[in-house]
Amino acid sequence: MPALFSVFDCCPSDKKLNFLLNIPMKRENQENLITEYVMAISGFMNIGSGLPLEELLAKERQGLTQRLNPYLQKQNSYKGQISAWGSLSSSLSSLKTNLEKLQDEGFNGxxxxxxxxxxxxxxxxxxxxxxxxxxxxxASAHQIQSKEQDSRTNLLGSSADSRTLTIDVGDSGKPLTVELKKDETSLDQIAKKINAQNGDVIAEVVSLGEDKFKLMLTSKKTGEAGEMAVTTTDPTLDSALGLHDKTAPQNxxxxxxxxxxxxxxxxxxxxxxxxxxxxxxxxxxxxxxxxxxxxxxxxxxxDTSKVKSLIEEFVKNYNSYLSTATKATKYTAPDRNSLGEGEVPTAAADNGALLSDGTLRRLTSQLKSTVTGDYTSTNDVFQTLGKLGITVKFEEVKEGEQRTGALGTLSIDNKKLDEALKSNPKEVEALFLGRDGQEGLKGRMEGLFDTYLGDKDALPKKEGAIETALASLREKDSRNAKQISAVERRIEETLKVREKEYQRLDAAMNQMNSMSQQLQSALAGLV
Structure with missing residues (x-):
């Protein structure tokens, strides 16, 4: 643009145009000057005033949200680990419950x-x-009844504004106390007020025929422990009710x-x-x-009829744990053949949430060792589960194929187990529950349950290894969630600033476009 234009760059558009139109020069020179100015600003106005603000903001948002990716990846990792530990804890709890049933309802059934x-x-x-x-x-409950009344709604108390009716039940030391106003001394009102207390007494009005009604109080407790004693501070009401035993309490x-x-x-x-x-x-x-x-x-x-079904349930629960642990530690090698030059392989999306967790590796190793261990000290007949027909099954994998199931699951030879339970039930019991102070399978596994699940007596649940890991993960997830919120706020603040800048730019483009049209009109008038 000619140097002349820089002199009035700071002037408003309308004043710029008037300035150019009023410069004293030849008409031909004035026309050339205005044409040059129009061409100069038209080159910038190729952007136009119809800026695609929504599209521009969407692209900017897309770029800014990339800042969230590291935090979102952490969030997915934490939640995956929390979920995995929850499933593993549930599997262990099922094993624990099963062994308790095996003792209480199986061998000791x-x-x-x-x-x-x-x-x-x-x-x-x-x-x-x-x-x-x-x-x-x-045992029978104590029942007290009133004298016969000719109405269930007539007031039976004195003219006093209020009175108290107290019912003592047994030796509980907690009497049922009812406050009755002047208009609440009918049989119906008394029964309603007593039942509203939701105590150890049931009150009802029984109809014995036309104009024959009685108030019946029944203790919810049977025997002498439910014996009732009723007193009232209103002598008139006490006399009118005339409460007396209907059925004495009996043990x-x-x-x-x-x-x-x-x-x-x-x-x-x-x-x-x-x-x-x-x-x-x-x-x-x-x-x-x-x-x-x-x-x-x-x-x-x-009655040991439940023993076999509980042993089968134990095997099922153990295999379920191994399946859960296998899923949590699954590893898929990256496909290096599909990588371009200089590309670095990334972890597979279907890798287990606890792939490299040392606590889980120790737990699984100790559990397998316990289940497949030797229990010679408990008896001379069945030293291992294998002697009962419960053996470790390994999946056969052909060359080039991947393993699809858990490693080291148990399988049952039903014929062998039935024979063991029939011929030596006490020896089978000793293997599972121990004998003469020697720990059986259940005893050894209880040590693992205490360590990893926690126990209300030996170790508080919150101090168990799994709950400790979960508490740490929840804390990390909480901190990460706060960071995500902070980044999201900054992104929104940035986008608000960008939106205002785009709006100002759009307004400026509209103004320049309008000025260009005015200049072109002025130029046309000079021709």
Whole structure:
């Protein structure tokens, strides 16, 4: 552009145009000057005022968001590791639960017979034995009723503004207290207020016929432990209700091997270790002695029918753990043949989240060693699981093929296991549960469970190796999430600045375009 133009570069467009039109010179020279100026600014205006702002901002956003990639990769890594450890913890917990069942419900499992006067249920700790039981009385709840009233809605209290009704149940020391206003002393209102407390008493108004109603209070606790005592601070209400016993509380009475025993409930779980009795009805009288009740035999017998299914479940859970661990440590070699010159191979996307985790490698190694270990100290018949027909199975992989399954899974020879359980059940039990102070498979694995899962007695769960690893990963993930938020804020702030700059540029282009049109019109007028 001629040096002349630089003199008024800072002037507004309209003043620039007026300046050029009013320069005293020959018409031909003035026309050439304006033409040169129009050509100069037209070259810049090739951009035009219709700038694709959305497209420009989208491209800029795409570029800026690349800053998030390192943090997003960390986020995916942390979440993948957290998920993997969660699955491994679940697999270990299943193994632990299974071995506990094998002890409680398998080798030490019992069953009970069927009885008429009571129903017995055997649980943990029950041992094979036989008992003579007779039911003399069933426990019943205390019931109190009011005097008969001719209305369920008539007020029965005095004119006092309020009064208190108190119900003591047994020796709990926590009485049920109800505050009754002057208009809340009818049978219906009293029952409603008592039930609203949701305590150990049920209140209802029973209809005995036309204009015959009674308030009935029933203890939720049976036997003498549920005996009720009702008092009120309103003598008028007390007299009108006239509460008295409908059914006295009664304890259950049973005879165990000839010994008389009382309990407040018909559900008795503290009489025979590991056995719960549900009393159903009073026993028949003894035909030889009508003063006595005829006892029934409660037979608690050994029942190891669940042993095999629980051993099968153990093998299934162990193989499931190995499968989970294999997935978490999977490694796929990069395809170097597809790399260009100078390109560096990157880790495969399907690599396991815990590929290089030392804690997982130790856990898997120790678990395999425990399961395939020797337990000669427990017995001379079955020193290893292999002796029972539970052997390690290795996947056969042909040359050039990749392994698809977990390494070292267990398989069962059912014929061999059935024979072992039939001929030497106690020796099988010793292998799993130990004997004479010597640890079996369960005992050794409990050490691993304590170390990696944590135990409420030996080691708090939060101090277990897995929970410790998870706590660290969650902390890292939390810090990384804050960094992601910070970068996202900076990106948005940058984009807002860019958007304003594009808007100013667009406005400037529009102004220059308008000025160009004015100059061209002026030039046309000079012709």
């Amino acid at each position: 019992v069953s009970v017979g069927t009885n008429k006067a009571f129903q017995a249920t055997a649980g943990s700790g029950a041992i094979p034995n036989s008992y003579q039981i007779a039911v003399e009385k069933l 259950a009475i049973v005879h165990l091997n000839g010994d008389r025993v009382e309990r407040s409930s018909n559900t008795i779980s503290d009489l025979i270790t590991g056995v719960t009795l549900e009393l159903r009805e009073i026993s028949e009288k003894d035909p030889d002695d009508p003063a006595k009740f005829k006892p029934e035999t409660l037979a608690v017998t050994a």
